[in-house]
Amino acid sequence: PRHLGGRLLARPPALTCPALPSRFKISKIIVVGDLSVGKTCLINRFCKDTFDKNYKATIGVDFEMERFEVLGVPFSLQLWDTAGQERFKCIASTYYRGAQAIVIVFDVNNVASLAHTRQWLADALKENDPSNVILFLVGSKKDLSPPAQYSLMERDAIKVAKEMQAEYWAVSSLTGENVREFFFRVASLTFESSVLAELEKSSARKIGDIVRIHSTDSDLYLTAQRRKSKCCL
Numbered sequence: 001p002r003h004l005g006g007r008l009l010a011r012p013p014a015l016t017c018p019a020l021p022s023r024f025k026i027s028k029i030i031v032v033g034d035l036s037v038g039k040t041c042l043i044n045r046f047c048k049d050t051f052d053k054n055y056k057a058t059i060g061v062d063f064e065m066e067r068f069e070v071l072g073v074p075f076s077l078q079l080w081d082t083a084g085q086e087r088f089k090c091i092a093s094t095y096y097r098g099a100q101a102i103v104i105v106f107d108v109n110n111v112a113s114l115a116h117t118r119q120w121l122a123d124a125l126k127e128n129d130p131s132n133v134i135l136f137l138v139g140s141k142k143d144l145s146p147p148a149q150y151s152l153m154e155r156d157a158i159k160v161a162k163e164m165q166a167e168y169w170a171v172s173s174l175t176g177e178n179v180r181e182f183f184f185r186v187a188s189l190t191f192e193s194s195v196l197a198e199l200e201k202s203s204a205r206k207i208g209d210i211v212r213i214h215s216t217d218s219d220l221y222l223t224a225q226r227r228k229s230k231c232c233l
């Protein structure tokens with residue numbers, strides 16, 4: 001996927017492109033969590049396929065745009081990489097509003113960073129509608145965690161994720177483990193919720209956008225059979 005990014009100093013870019021008629025083309029994703037847990041590295045691994053072992057604190061907020069195609073429909077994720085450092089939190093939190101998904105990152109080798117995820121979530125939810133936002137809890141730096149130690153941490157992380165009603169993912173930006181899979185999951189869930197929101201709006205205007213196509217189970221079976229025989233030729 002291609003990306004487009006930069007540091008945001010002033011106004012965030014417009015969330016919808018006027019050339020694109022549909023409203024579900026771009027989803028805003030915010031990435032929050034303690035300083036140095038690996039938020040920037042996670043985004044850079046996915047968007048640029050790079051990894052920097054030196055820590056460079058994010059100042060305020062950065063963003064990247066990733067383009068996808070979901071079921072043939074162009075769809076973009078606008079990834080907002082926020083600063084974990086306390087002194088930048090105030091600037092970063094002004095960008096929380098209007099998120100379709102909140103990604104809360106902690107370091108699987110740092111118990112305190114997991115404990116702090118509840119506060120990060122609470123702060124992000126202040127600016128968003130809790131019933132309309134998809135949550136992900138991401139354990140980072142899995143490569144640094146010996147398996148026995150990791151499984152202890154995973155138990156706690158799954159518990160926290162359940163309480164938050166978030167999906168739990170463990171990743172490593174150093175090795176790339178699970179990074180693509182994670183963002184593809186974010187893209188599919190946010191795409192799905194955008195389509196549902198769009199359908200709800202349109203059915204509020206008029207019932208009839210959803211047309212039932214008559215097909216019986218046996219028709220479906222026949223279609224599958226036909227496809228199968230074609231590919232075997």
Ligand SMILES: Nc1nc2c(ncn2[C@@H]2O[C@H](COP(=O)(O)OP(=O)(O)OP(=O)(O)O)[C@@H](O)[C@H]2O)c(=O)[nH]1
Pocket residue numbers: 033034035036037038039040041042052053054055056057058059082083084085140141142143144171172173174175
């Ligand atoms: N071994 C290992 N190190 C990682 C991984 N991800 C990040 N790091 C290291 O952790 C440090 C912090 O990473 P960043 O991505 O800058 O952390 P951040 O969450 O963006 O920090 P702030 O911008 O201050 O909020 C860097 O030195 C990275 O190289 C990982 O998956 N494995």
Ligand SMILES: [Mg+2]
Pocket residue numbers: 039040041056057058081082083084
């Ligand atoms: Mg950062």
